[in-house]
Structure formats: C-alpha cells, structure tokens
Amino acid sequence: MKNIISSFILIIFFMGCTQTDPEWKRGEVYKSEKLIAPMGSGQSGFTEMKPSQTGITASNQIGEKEILENQHLMHGSGVALGDINGDGWIDIYMARIRESNVLYINKGNWTFEDGTISAGVACENRYSTGSVFADVDGDRDLDLIVTALGGPNSLFINNGDGIFTESILPSQLNNPGSTSSALADVDNDGDLDLYITNYKRLAMRDSLPPPVISFENTLMEITNNRWIVMPPFNQHYKTEVRDNILLRFEMAEVDQFYLNNGKGEFQFVDITQGDFTDEDGQPIQNHLRDWGLMAQFRDLNNDSHPDIYICNDFESPDRVWINNGDGTFHAMNKLAIRHTSNSSMAVDFSDLNNDGNQDFFVTDMMSQSHILKKTQMGTMAPTPLSIGEIGDRPQYMHNTLFLNRGDHTFSEISQFSHTQASEWSWASMFMDVDLDGFEDILVTTGHMYDVQDSDSNEKQKEALPTVTSFDEYKRMLFEYPTLELNNIAFRNKGNLKFETVSDGWGLGTEKDISHGMASADLDNDGDLDIVINRLNQPLALYQNNSNHPRLAIRLVGDKKNTQAIGAKIIVKGGPEIQSREVIAGGRYLSGGDPLQVFASGDQYMSAEIRWRDGTVTTLDSLKSNYLYTIRQLNGSQPETVNKNIEPIFQDVTHLLDHTHHEDPFDDFSKQSLLPNRFSQLGPGVMWVDADQDGDEDIFISGGRGGSIDHFENIDGHSFTPFSVVKNLDQDATSILSHVDLYGNQGIVVSTSNFESASDDMSVLATYSKKDQNEFNSLNHMAGPMSQADVDGDGDLDLFVGGRVIPNQYPKPATSILYINHGGQHKPDENNSIVFTDIGLVSGSVFSDIDNDGDPDLILALEWGPITILQNNDGRFKNITSSTGLSNFTGWWNGVATGDFNEDGLLDIVATNWGVNTKYHFSPDHPRKVYFDDFDHNNILDIVEAHYDDDFQDLVPERGFSCISNAMPFVRDEKQTYLNYAKSSLGEIFGASLYIAPYLEANTLESIVFINNGNGFNPVVLPFEAQITTAMHAGVADMNGDGHEDIFLSQNFFAVQKETDRNDSGRGLVILGDGTGNFRSLPGHLSGIKVYGEQRGAAFADFNMDGRIDLLVTQNGAQTKLYQNINSKPGLRVRLRGPKTNPWSFGSKIQIGYTDGTLGPMREIQSGSGYWSQNSPVQILGLKSEADYLNIQWPDGSKTTEPLKGNKLIVTYKDN
Known part of the structure; x- marks a missing residue:
C-alpha cells in the first residue's frame, strides 16, 4: 500500500x-x-x-x-x-x-x-x-x-x-x-x-580606531623576532614573520x-x-x-x-x-x-x-x-x-x-x-x-571604491598621523577612486x-x-x-x-x-x-x-544520467530543440571498468635517498630587477660505469654548501653513496664523465661564481680515484658542458658555456672551447672569436647535425635562438641564420638531439620558458629587455618591456615601486603610480632608452625542430609541455616501441616577487611515433610524478634488464629514481672506443630490420639536455625483428654488425 x-x-x-x-x-x-x-x-x-x-x-x-x-x-x-x-x-x-x-x-x-x-x-x-x-x-x-x-x-x-x-x-x-x-x-x-x-560580521578597522589596533598596541616580542598577539586582540589577529618581515593577519x-x-x-x-x-x-x-x-x-x-x-x-x-x-x-x-x-x-x-x-x-x-x-x-x-x-x-x-x-x-x-x-x-x-x-x-x-589603488594608499598612510577622530578615519575611504x-x-x-x-x-x-x-x-x-x-x-x-x-x-x-x-x-x-x-x-x-x-x-x-546514488539511466534518440524531463526510476548499476593502470615507470627513489643541497642567496642585492634567480639553477646529473664493473653509477652536482655525490651501483639492486667533494664554496653546475691520457676514468665538473666575491672565477675541476685538478675557467658563471672530439685527434675536447655575468645580466657572456692536448685542456684560440659574447648559454650538446661525420655544437640561449655552430675541420661557424633558427628567439633552457622522423638526420628538441606565464611573446611583438646604467650609479639596470595593445607601444613589465627603487629618478619624474602607469616606456626613460642595448625574444614554446637537410621545420610540443618551464630534454625510447621519445624536466620556482612560480608540471614523458608527431603521457600512465623544481636528468639501464630507466634531480629537494618496469625490453649496445674516448662519444648507431627498414639514428653524447649526461650504454627499442646495427664511429668510419640476441658489445677497430 x-x-x-x-x-x-x-x-x-x-x-x-x-x-x-x-x-x-x-x-x-x-x-x-x-x-x-x-x-x-x-x-x-x-x-x-x-x-x-x-x-x-x-x-x-x-x-x-x-x-x-x-x-x-x-x-x-x-x-x-x-x-x-x-x-x-x-x-x-x-x-x-x-x-x-x-x-x-x-x-x-x-x-x-x-x-x-x-x-x-x-x-x-x-x-x-x-x-x-x-x-x-x-x-x-x-x-x-x-x-x-x-x-x-x-x-x-x-x-x-x-x-x-x-x-x-x-x-x-x-x-x-x-x-x-x-x-x-x-x-x-x-x-x-x-x-x-x-x-x-565586522572587521577590526570598522570596530576600533587605528591607534588602538596598531602593531605597537596589539603585538609583543617575546624573544628575538618571535611575536605574539596580546589579549584581547588575540581573538582577532595572528602574527607571522616572513623573510624577516613582521606580518599580522586578521582572522x-x-x-x-x-x-x-x-x-x-x-x-x-x-x-x-x-x-x-x-x-x-x-x-x-x-x-x-x-x-x-x-x-x-x-x-x-x-x-x-x-x-x-x-x-x-x-x-x-x-x-x-x-x-x-x-x-x-x-x-x-x-x-x-x-x-x-x-x-x-x-x-x-x-x-x-x-x-x-x-x-x-x-x-x-x-x-x-x-x-x-x-x-x-x-x-x-x-x-x-x-x-x-x-x-x-x-x-x-x-x-x-x-x-x-x-x-x-x-x-x-x-x-x-x-x-x-x-x-x-x-x-x-x-x-x-x-x-x-x-x-x-x-x-x-x-x-x-578601489581600495587597491596604490596612490590613495600612500596618501592615506601619510595622512593617518593627522587624523583626529575615528569618524574622520572611516571617511578616508571616500577618497579612493570609484x-x-x-x-x-x-x-x-x-x-x-x-x-x-x-x-x-x-x-x-x-x-x-x-x-x-x-x-x-x-x-x-x-x-x-x-x-x-x-x-x-x-x-x-x-x-x-x-x-x-x-x-x-x-x-x-x-x-x-x-x-x-x-x-x-x-x-x-x-x-x-x-x-x-x-x-x-x-x-x-x-x-x-x-x-x-x-x-x-x-x-x-x-x-547518460549518473544519479547521486550511483545508478545510471541512458536515453537514446534525443531530439534537438526539446526539453527532456528525466526522473530517477529503475536506474541500472554502472558497468565496472577495470582501471588497473600499469605505468611505464616505478618510483624507486628509496634506493638513493639523495637530496640536493642549496644555500639561500640574495640574487637581487646587486641587480634588484633580475627577472629570476641564478643561484638555484642546478643540479646536473650523470650516469657512467665509473668502476667498470658493468653497471652504471651516478654522479650528482651540488649547490653551495653541499657536495658532489657519487652513488656506486651494486648489481642494479642498490647504491652505495660517496661524496666526491664536500662543503662546496660555489654551486657545481654541469657534470660529465672524464678520462685522462692514460685511460683513467673520472668526472669533470663546472662551477658558478654567481654567489662568490667579485674577483672569484668559475672553476673547472676533474676528479678521479688517482688525483684531482682544478683550474680557473670563466670570470663569470659556467653553465652547461659538452664533450666531443672536435678536432679529430681521438680524444675528447670540452665546451663550457657562459651562463651569466654576475651583476651584469643580461649582457651576453663568453663561452670557451677547451682543446685536449695530451690530456691537458687548453682554451682554443682558433675559435675564440666565435664564442666571445655569444650569449647567455643555458644548454649545449655536440651533435653531427649536418651529417658530415664530425660533431657540431648546438646551444640553447636565453634571450637568443637555438644556435648552431657548424664544425669544419675543427673550425666552428655560426650557421644559425641560414637554418632559419634565428627566427625563434626565446628563453631556451636545454637542448638535445634525436631522429624523431627516422630519416637518418638528427633533429633538435629544445626546452623553453613555457606559455603559461605572465610573459607573452610573439614574432610581431617580441618581449624586450634593455640594459644600461640609466641612473649613472655604476649598476647595470634592467628594464623589461612588452607591447601593449591599448598603448600601441612598449610599456614596462615591472611596477612603479620596483623600478623607482632601482632607479630613483623614475619616482622623481613620475611622482605617482598613475603617472607611471599612463606612460609608455619611452615616456619614462626618454632618449636614453633608444641608445641603450637590448635583447629580445619572440618564442616561449618548447619545440622540436625537424632537420630537413637544409634547415628545420618547427613542431611545437604538446600542450602539457607548454604549461610550465621546461629545463632538461632527454631522448630515449621509453616504451620500447622502436621510436624515440622525449622526457622533459619541468618547473621553476626561483622567480622575482612579482612573478608566479612555474609549478604546473611534474616531469613529462612525450611519446614519439617515428613520423615527427608526439603525444604526452600523463603522470598516472608514465609513472613520473615529480612536483618540485626539476633540473638535470639522465637515462640509463641501471638494472641491466634492457629497459631504459630515469634519474631526475630537483633543486634543493629529493632526487628521484624511476625504474622502467613495463616497456618492451630492447637491444643493449655498448661501444668500446680508444682509451682516450673509451665510451665512444660521438658515435652514431642505427638498427636495420629484416623488412629492410631502418630505425632512428642514435648518437652517443657526453653532455646534453640540461647540464647532464646519459649513460653511454644505449638501449634501442625494437619495432620488429632486428637484423643488423650500423655504426658510425667518432672518426667517421663505419661498420655493420649482425645482431644475435639482445645485447651487443662492439670494440673500435684500432683497440
């Protein structure tokens, strides 16, 4: 009933x-x-x-x-x-x-x-x-x-x-x-x-006069810079000290x-x-x-x-x-x-x-x-x-x-x-x-009322001591603009x-x-x-x-x-x-x-109606321009969907237990208008079999006050930690493998003098079990390093990129190429002009980009293009303009190469600042930065500018307070926030602006540049690659399908106070299909979830199972190790070169299949992406039955090796 x-x-x-x-x-x-x-x-x-x-x-x-x-x-x-x-x-x-x-x-x-x-x-x-x-x-x-x-x-x-x-x-x-x-x-x-x-119901400002609720009357210091709110005001306020600033918040x-x-x-x-x-x-x-x-x-x-x-x-x-x-x-x-x-x-x-x-x-x-x-x-x-x-x-x-x-x-x-x-x-x-x-x-x-109006706020602050009544104080609100x-x-x-x-x-x-x-x-x-x-x-x-x-x-x-x-x-x-x-x-x-x-x-x-109780009603054949009133009656239970997701990588960070150390530093003490901090750019990371026991070991650079750390791989199951150097007095930046004249294995590390006294230089240091050598490198911050045999004499030469000149940002920095002469690194005078003032180099890689058998040099520049220096018998020529890459100026961070469309030519992947930012660039209206001593106080001033549609002109990026604190004449001339806001850049700086040097950038996207033999075709990476800053780019076949994939390390928090930190990434796996197209793999499918400021990263098969594993560093945070557990095992290739290049850096390898097709060209490199080195032992994914391996050695000679099984060790013919 x-x-x-x-x-x-x-x-x-x-x-x-x-x-x-x-x-x-x-x-x-x-x-x-x-x-x-x-x-x-x-x-x-x-x-x-x-x-x-x-x-x-x-x-x-x-x-x-x-x-x-x-x-x-x-x-x-x-x-x-x-x-x-x-x-x-x-x-x-x-x-x-x-x-x-x-x-x-x-x-x-x-x-x-x-x-x-x-x-x-x-x-x-x-x-x-x-x-x-x-x-x-x-x-x-x-x-x-x-x-x-x-x-x-x-x-x-x-x-x-x-x-x-x-x-x-x-x-x-x-x-x-x-x-x-x-x-x-x-x-x-x-x-x-x-x-x-x-x-x-009622804010304190509407309840009590300003003297009664002043800091002095409501707060009390109980110990050194520790404060409490005194009764009865503790019912309404709480207090906090941030960056040595006393703050009070109303509850x-x-x-x-x-x-x-x-x-x-x-x-x-x-x-x-x-x-x-x-x-x-x-x-x-x-x-x-x-x-x-x-x-x-x-x-x-x-x-x-x-x-x-x-x-x-x-x-x-x-x-x-x-x-x-x-x-x-x-x-x-x-x-x-x-x-x-x-x-x-x-x-x-x-x-x-x-x-x-x-x-x-x-x-x-x-x-x-x-x-x-x-x-x-x-x-x-x-x-x-x-x-x-x-x-x-x-x-x-x-x-x-x-x-x-x-x-x-x-x-x-x-x-x-x-x-x-x-x-x-x-x-x-x-x-x-x-x-x-x-x-x-x-x-x-x-x-x-616009109670955020800064001019009104300043006027009220000045007038407050003269206010004689609570009613007068309240009426000050009416002085704000509507x-x-x-x-x-x-x-x-x-x-x-x-x-x-x-x-x-x-x-x-x-x-x-x-x-x-x-x-x-x-x-x-x-x-x-x-x-x-x-x-x-x-x-x-x-x-x-x-x-x-x-x-x-x-x-x-x-x-x-x-x-x-x-x-x-x-x-x-x-x-x-x-x-x-x-x-x-x-x-x-x-x-x-x-x-x-x-x-x-x-x-x-x-x-499909999914009701609140979980039942489902499905209706078909619904017509356009109708109202359907649907009631919950006899809804069915939803089908159970198997969501058993098996990601490619498994987090095995516990095997390392490593955290990068970074001492705090005030980057803005000398140049207050820096857009970002340069003291938090590391670390770099490297895989190499340093003890030559058959498995890859880890080296990680450290920040000032930290250490350079070595983790010895124990049969792919655990790692034993050692410190190469402790208590660093400079940030260690890039880290690469090194070998001396006698074939002794070690590492080479570059450092940054950005936080040092003005006369300190950046240092290059080599470390091995037998000795340690340090020598001055640059009079400014050293950033990326890369190695290759640029002069064809069988040993590895070294490039060191100039990242930034302390207190002189954004003046272009000079980089150095060191030629290896009998185990001694000497600056290459033949190429010094090419590298003088080349720019703010953030990433580098040696790669045979013109396919002529010798290593060319590719650089990622901040406020510049991806730059190609073509190697011609050891002499480098800047060919960036002729390749079309000069049209893409950006805030480039890292650079790597890979054959993404499998035509045998190496393509370029470059990381950039990203488009999910207050900065917006375009070819028609590039972002500009002017730099000069505008107020003649012997400090290089920085003026960032962008085009504004309403002004039809350039306007300053930074606010009145920041600009006028750095250059007081701006406050003297403009007087108010409103006058400043209504002024174009030229109206603020006058004639001095038009004679000041400047740089510009028009591209923020991370991009793959497909090599067509005569130039490059840009392919913007998927959306997920653009929503935060990308730092490292690594190339490997992560899912084992025979096509090259890309890993991006992401995020950058070390920004100036008017800028959001870039935190929307967590490391990104991008899968390639072999035709130059890409798709992103979300973290719950890739297994990669790194939420901090990722920096250098590197690939290796650390447990020797034929799958490529991944190490990702974070600035000031835990280093993450990911083991590949779900990709198809590939071919493991180890090339043995001469004792002065035992890992055969600069070689290129390519699989030939039984159906007559070829896989992507893979190059063995020392120093790529962002400040890092992948293992020289290669894992090549297989798309079908492999027949042979083509090898081009660093000296340009070529051999072909038949393939039997899933491991191959090939020794250079002269060994």
Missing part, C-alpha cells in the same frame, strides 16, 4: 508540472516537450530586459551610512532562482542590504509581480547577503535559505503553495557574517545537507556545516569533532577562521560523492575537502593543487577538455588593463623563499584555471588560457553561451584557450558594480538567461539571444533529493561530448535553477 501511494504521488507530481501540449511524449522514465522558438534575437549573447518591461524595479541600495558602519556591506548581495509555486515559470528572489528582500513571481513573457509579502520572505531589518532555493524537506517544492551579514540566517519552508514558514538556522556564532550557501547530499541519506561560508569567522535530519531540519556539525581531517589524516583540532566568500559542492574525484571547494579571501587559504563517502571529509593532498588565487571570490566547474574530469575556475581581482595593473599593486603578503619546499601552496593575485590531469591532481593554466585577469571580480559561471559545445565563462565585476566596471565574458575557443568577448556578450555594455549572478530559463525557450544583483541599480535580467539548436534536460530525483542534486549528465551526439553536474546554490551569494542546456546538432543525441 505504501508503494502504491508513493507511485500515486509521483504521478500527480508529473501531471501538476505538465502543460497541456499535444506534442509532449511520455516514455518510461522521461517526458519530452518541444521548445518554443527562441525568444532572443539570434546573435550569441544577452540583452538586458528593462525594468519598464519586467516590472522589476528593486535595487540593492547602500549608502554612506552603511559604508561607515561596515565596509563588508560593499560586497553586495545575491539572487535565488526557482519555480516556487509549481506553475512552470522560474521566479526570482533578490537579497538586499538596506531594504527588505523581494520575491518576484514570474508571470511569463518577461513580466514579474512582487509576491514578497504574501510569501512571507521579506527578511526585514537585516543585511541579507545570500539566497538559495532548494527542496530541503523533500516534499517536491522549493524552500529558501537566506544568509545575512550579522545574522540571522533563515530557512524558509515552502508550505506547498508558495507561502513560507521561517525558522532560524542554529549557529555557534553570535550574529555571524555569512555569505554564500551550497547544498548536496554529503552523507548518502537522500536529503540535502548545507554548507554556509562566513566572512566576518575571520568559522564556516557553518549542517546535516539534514531528513525532515528539512539542519543540525550543526562542528568540524573539530572528528568529521574533518587534514592532509596527514589527523582530525582538525582548531576552528578554521577563514574569510569565506562562497563554497560549491562538486564530485572532484569521480566517486559520485560531493566534495567541497571553499573560496577564501585574503591570506586564508582556499579549502578543498574530499568526501570519504559517508559525509566525513579529508583535506585534498597538498600536491594536488600547487597554488591558488589570493583573494578567491568564486569558483565554478566544467569539463574543459571533455575527458570526463572536473576542471575549475576561480576569480580574483587582476585587471586586464596595464594602467590598473600598475596602480592596483595589491596588499598580498610576501611569499617566503623556500628552497626545496614542494608541499606549500602559494597564493597569487589573479584568476586561476585548474585542469584535471586525469588522476584528480591539477595543473593551473589561467595564463596559458588567457583567463588570468577579469578585473575586480565576484561571481563566475561556466555557460555555453554560443552553444558550440564548449562552456564559456561569465564574471561579474566592480567595487564601490571602481565601476564592465562585466567580463570569456569565449571558450575549444583548445583550452579563451578570448575576452567585447561588451561581455551583453552583460558588460555599461559599467556598474555587479555581485551575485545566477542562471535559469526565465522565458521557457530552452536556453539559460542571467540575473545579476547590482549595487545601487535595479536588478538586472538578461535574455539569452541565441537561436542555435539546443537540448534542455531537467532531472527529477527520487527520495528527498527531488532535483537530483549531485547527478551528472553526459550528452553525446552534439558538436562535442558535453557533461554537467547538477548543483544547488554554490554561486557567489546566489543559487540558480538546475536546468541543464547542451549544444545540439542535426543528429539524434544520447544522454
């Missing part, structure tokens, strides 16, 4: 929501309705509906009285959208600050009536901020949650007729400063639970989390009682007093349970809580997200690349305008220099866009995607505005890149101050319209103009989750595979209607 009644109620519900339209069709679990013709004009975007038409005239007013009382009121209010009376039309609830809230009943045709009083939802005499409609008691009508700054927070239960009964939500706080609400079924009991973010209020008891009654959950644990699995013991602005429930890890992302303002970090499946939560792994926005306002989620994983976007406050960027310098606390710190999560003052790597860790790609700046932002929303299958981004913007702004829209171009749409697709035609935003189909034409709560202007309603084909889906859940919150919809058959997750609330101060709209085409489509 109970089941019969339930079924009867369900039928009545469907009938009540069904319009009497003859085109409706009823199926087992759905009903369909043909959509009316689109109401809009047809052009993608929105049109604002005027109050005279809609009847909506209410505005969220705030004036001087409210501002002087509480500045937090300027953060505005939101809207809630939903059909509260079951008539099929979406109604609007508007929260307000000064006046009571308003409920507008939708009467159709864009007309609305005020139904506030009869509904009983006015919320008089409170500062209402947020509002959400949701069915919290499971009776199939919408209830209402209203939050307020200073409370109370209310739950309004819908009596079934659009009339509400109010109850106050329980709280452990007195008058909380609540903001936004989000709901989901977190504990699997079928009803909706609630999370409310809290800000703070906010604890958020409120509630579980639904099944009756629509919420019971408060204290997160310190064990339901929430930190990253280490320990219960949260202290309340988290974060500045909460909004939270959203989403299933971040695809386990069907709702997780929580919480946006927190200021220094309080964003929180990401992963649901354990039972309504308890643990903090997301520290390494899953590497950095966040500083002032996180709002978050929204979308599957940007249609891989079935959730990506997300967070708004902050960076401007798109150069002028505002330079005047709004912000108040973010300094990020401490943390050498080797990997688990921290710094915050940056711009939007962030997080791409899911597929294993529920994220790369932050906002600067790659061009979404990093959307002005002073509040709400954000993904929506496919142009219905092309890709979700776009909408952002509300504006603030009453900040009405245009709302922003980013159009998704479908390649993970976005473009700013002019006039915000109609949302930004006029400047205003917009806060809460929500979407719903207000006119029932099957697309989503927008409602925005604006400050001191009427509520804004925007009609969606699109007339593109669409598919609308509304879900009806069972039990008490009647709107199927947490369900996912995957639609196929349209222009793209599209997915959505149904949410309740989770907008900035707002909540929209859960209707989902998808782009469609001419073909039938299918929809």
